[in-house]
Amino acid sequence: MKSFFTLLLVALLGLSCSKEPAITDDMLDSGKLFDPSLYKPEQYLISKAIPNPTPEQAARPVIIACHGYSATTFEWDEFRTYLAGRSDVYLSQVLLGGHGRSYADFKQATWRDWQAAITTEYEALVKAGYTNVSLLMSSTSGPLLLELIASNYFSGRTAPRNLLLVDPIIVPSAKSLSLVGVLGPVLGYIDTDQPAVEDRVYYHFRPQETLQQLETLLNIVRKDLEKGIMLPTGTLLKVYKSKQDPVADPVSAVLIYEGVKNAAGQATDVQLINSKLHVYTRLRLRSDVTMADQQNQTATFADIVNRALR
Amino acid sequence: MCFSIHTLFHRGRLYHRLLLTATVLSCFAALPARAQERPAGAVLDLGIRAQKTVGLYTENGITAQFAHTKLVNQRLYIGVTYVTSRLGTALNSNAIKQDNYLASVLYLFRPNWLVRPLVRLNAGYFRADYGSDLFRDLPQTSLLASPEIGVCVCPRFPLKLNASVGYNLLTGDGVNGPGTLYPVFVQTSLTWNVLHKSTR
Numbered sequence: 001m002k003s004f005f006t007l008l009l010v011a012l013l014g015l016s017c018s019k020e021p022a023i024t025d026d027m028l029d030s031g032k033l034f035d036p037s038l039y040k041p042e043q044y045l046i047s048k049a050i051p052n053p054t055p056e057q058a059a060r061p062v063i064i065a066c067h068g069y070s071a072t073t074f075e076w077d078e079f080r081t082y083l084a085g086r087s088d089v090y091l092s093q094v095l096l097g098g099h100g101r102s103y104a105d106f107k108q109a110t111w112r113d114w115q116a117a118i119t120t121e122y123e124a125l126v127k128a129g130y131t132n133v134s135l136l137m138s139s140t141s142g143p144l145l146l147e148l149i150a151s152n153y154f155s156g157r158t159a160p161r162n163l164l165l166v167d168p169i170i171v172p173s174a175k176s177l178s179l180v181g182v183l184g185p186v187l188g189y190i191d192t193d194q195p196a197v198e199d200r201v202y203y204h205f206r207p208q209e210t211l212q213q214l215e216t217l218l219n220i221v222r223k224d225l226e227k228g229i230m231l232p233t234g235t236l237l238k239v240y241k242s243k244q245d246p247v248a249d250p251v252s253a254v255l256i257y258e259g260v261k262n263a264a265g266q267a268t269d270v271q272l273i274n275s276k277l278h279v280y281t282r283l284r285l286r287s288d289v290t291m292a293d294q295q296n297q298t299a300t301f302a303d304i305v306n307r308a309l310r
Numbered sequence: 311m312c313f314s315i316h317t318l319f320h321r322g323r324l325y326h327r328l329l330l331t332a333t334v335l336s337c338f339a340a341l342p343a344r345a346q347e348r349p350a351g352a353v354l355d356l357g358i359r360a361q362k363t364v365g366l367y368t369e370n371g372i373t374a375q376f377a378h379t380k381l382v383n384q385r386l387y388i389g390v391t392y393v394t395s396r397l398g399t400a401l402n403s404n405a406i407k408q409d410n411y412l413a414s415v416l417y418l419f420r421p422n423w424l425v426r427p428l429v430r431l432n433a434g435y436f437r438a439d440y441g442s443d444l445f446r447d448l449p450q451t452s453l454l455a456s457p458e459i460g461v462c463v464c465p466r467f468p469l470k471l472n473a474s475v476g477y478n479l480l481t482g483d484g485v486n487g488p489g490t491l492y493p494v495f496v497q498t499s500l501t502w503n504v505l506h507k508s509t510r
Contacts, residue, residue, distance in 0.1 A: 173484025175492050178365025219365070226403040243447055244485045250448050251406070251482070251489025254440045258404040270444055276485070 021189050021205040023103055026196070028072070029203050035072040035100025037093060044073055046092040047124035058129040061161070061308040062090040066118055068139025068169070068279060069214055072100045074201035075138055075282050082301045089308055094121045096141065098210075099203075107207035111217040115144045119153065126158045134162035134308045138279045139248055140214065142168025143221040146260070149231060150224035159232035162307050165239045166300070167279050169248035170222055170255045172214075180215050184208030197285050225259025233263040238307065239270045240281075240300055247278035273300070353377040353384060355470055357501030361393050364494040367405055368398035373499050375416060387416040391432075393497075406490050408438040412454060418462055430458040430474065438488045452487050455479045458497070468503035 023029045037044035046062050053060075067075035073093040083091050097117045098109020118141070125133055137145045142165040148154065149163075176183070190206040231237055237260055241253035253270050260268045273280055273296050281297050283289045359373040375389030391412040399405040412434035419427040434454040460474020475496050482489040 171489045173482070173489075175365075175481045175483070178363075178492055179494060215365070226399065226405045228404055246484050249482060249484045249489035250445075251438075251440075254406060254442075254445050254448070254489075255404070257444065258406070258441060267442075272444070272447065 021103065021191065023205065027199040027204045028100070028201060029103035029106070029199075029205050031102030031104070033200055035074075035095050037073045037095045038100060044093040044095070045121055045124075046090045046130070047121055047128060050090075051124075051128055053129055055129075059131055060088065060090055061132045061134060062092055062125055062130050063134050063136050063164075063304070063308050064092045064094055064118065064121055064125070065136040066094045066096060066138070066141040066144075067099070068141060068167075069096075069114075069210070070099070070106075070203040070206055071139070071279075072201050074284075075279060076136070078282060078284055078297070079136075079301055079304075082298075083305070086305075089305060092121055092125070094118055096144075103203065103205060103207065106203055107209050109210070109213075111144065111213045114140070114213075115147065118144060119148065122160075123157075131158065132308075133158070133160050134164065135160050136164045136166070136304060137168065138166040138281070139169050140217070142166075142252075142256075143170060143217055146221050146224065146229060146256070147217065149260075150221070150229045154232045154235075159235045161235065161310075163231070163235060163237040164304055164307065165237070165256070166281050167242055167245055167248050168239060168252055168256060170218060170225065170252035171249040172218065173246050173249045177211065177215050177218075180208060180211045184212055195285065195287065201285070222255060225255050227259075229260045231260065231262045236262065236307070237268045238303075239268060240303075241270065241272055242275040242277055242280050243272050244276040245278045246276075351379065352505050353387075353503050354505045355387075355389075355501035355503050357470075357499055359391055359393055359497055359499035361398075361410075361495050361497040363492045364496070366490060366492045367395045367400070367408070369393040369395045369408070369410065370397040371410075373501065375414070375501065382417070383421070385418050385421055387414075387418070389414045389416060391434075391499075406438050406440065408436065408488070408490055410454060411435045411437075424463065424465065426462045426464060428458075428460055428462050428472065428474065430460075430476075432456045432458065432476070436488060436491055438490055449482065449486060449488050452480055452482070452491055456495075460497075468506035470499075470501045470503070472499040472501070473497070 025032050042048040050057055065076040065079060067073060073095050076093050080091055083089065094117050097113035098106050135145055145163060185208060187208055189208055192204055194202060239253050239256050241250055243250055257268050257270050275296050277293065281300055283293055283297055355375045357373055359371055361369045371393035373389060373391040375387040377384045377387045391414065394409045395405055396407050400407045412432045414430050414432045416428055416430040432454060436452045436454050438450045440450060456476045456478045458474040458476035460472060463471040478491060478493050481487055481493050482491045
């Protein structure tokens with residue numbers, strides 16, 4: 001019997017000792033490829049590009065666009081292309097903390113680190129004098145923003161005009177995330193099956209530590225939504241959600257609709273999109289893009305700009 | 311990357327629940343064996359069930375189970391259960407209101423022990439209420455299928471305490487199935503045999 005328990009202990013130890021992921025130089029994880037916003041922040045952040053705006057520039061709408069878990073600023077590059085040549089609205093592409101660097105940097109970062117990049121740019125813009133700021137958040141950036149509102153971050157600060165959430169995640173489609181607290185340390189990391197071309201702009205390997213951070217964030221925000229979140233006065237929220245989403249369960253939109261009210265007590269604006277893509281506004285590098293996908297992207301970009309210009 | 315066994319379990323949120331459950335069961339096991347004597351006729355246990363989905367809602371409701379001496383010598387119970395978030399997390403909150411209707415077959419091992427291991431197979435129907443017509447295109451219903459393993463504490467008086475861990479074989483995945491149907495749940499139910507007749 002004693003030997004049986006010894007064997008069991010050895011087996012469990014073996015299971016719990018995960019190998020390091022097989023990272024290649026072609027992956028963002030390698031630490032040899034970095035998000036371009038780290039090299040040239042002035043090309044991505046309005047606070048760096050125009051740190052001392054004229055009164056006219058300061059009154060112009062600025063859209064802070066932020067990506068999801070394991071992604072980079074790449075996620076909103078098509079929106080930047082869409083806005084090219086326009087001078088009536090600015091786009092500031094923010095890289096989440098811990099992202100766009102090496103696997104080790106990603107592994108060490110907490111959801112608070114991810115979130116800090118959003119507030120850093122927001123505060124820099126407000127400090128520089130920008131008065132019309134909207135926030136465009138995809139996937140995990142959605143709950144990061146909702147947590148800021150629930151914790152009264154905007155209380156005493158200039159409130160954002162629009163909060164625009166594209167495929168926000170509150171409930172993951174992969175329900176196994178709920179077991180990451182127990183299974184994560186055994187697995188060590190998750191190996192994704194994304195196409196190789198995406199490995200340069202999305203982490204290929206997801207450390208279990210970051211999945212635990214994601215799970216923690218989602219639980220906090222879900223409970224905040226259960227209690228109710230009130231938007232700052234003058235702020236409007238719109239949710240764009242794919243009807244079929246293999247990453248962020250569409251029921252996330254239901255939870256936000258039920259849980260968030262504006263300052264007048266009115267419900268959130270939710271638009272369900274006929275799409276099977278997660279973050280359907282990013283089409284570049286996808287292999288099976290349809291005409292309907294392109295129409296969804298263009299229509300959403302147009303709606304976002306219209307809202308920012310109101 | 312290497313983790314000790316202690317770290318492995320300590321990081322899990324189930325750790326504390328498992329510890330608590332083990333402690334409670336140890337206390338029961340330490341009691342003198344005063345197991346329920348099997349009644350001569352039928353058993354109809356009625357009671358309440360509290361259920362917590364790992365990573366999501368608490369759902370509470372009612373349960374009933376029936377056994378008979380002619381049914382595998384009262385080791386086999388057939389039952390029905392209704393649990394809902396309306397009596398749990400969704401009570402006075404914005405959580406989604408959802409209902410679980412279950413029919414189950416339960417088998418008790420070690421019928422003379424105070425603490426009896428059990429296995430249960432559930433099948434049923436799940437329905438979520440998303441409130442607004444906006445979400446009519448999203449999946450809101452599903453069949454349920456789940457095995458459970460656990461223990462039944464059956465003292466001499468007609469009270470039973472069931473505790474078990476279950477696994478939903480059908481869950482939502484963002485494309486099919488309701489999004490708030492999660493895999494792992496733990497449940498506790500407390501029942502009373504309403505057909506019990508005192509023999510002393």
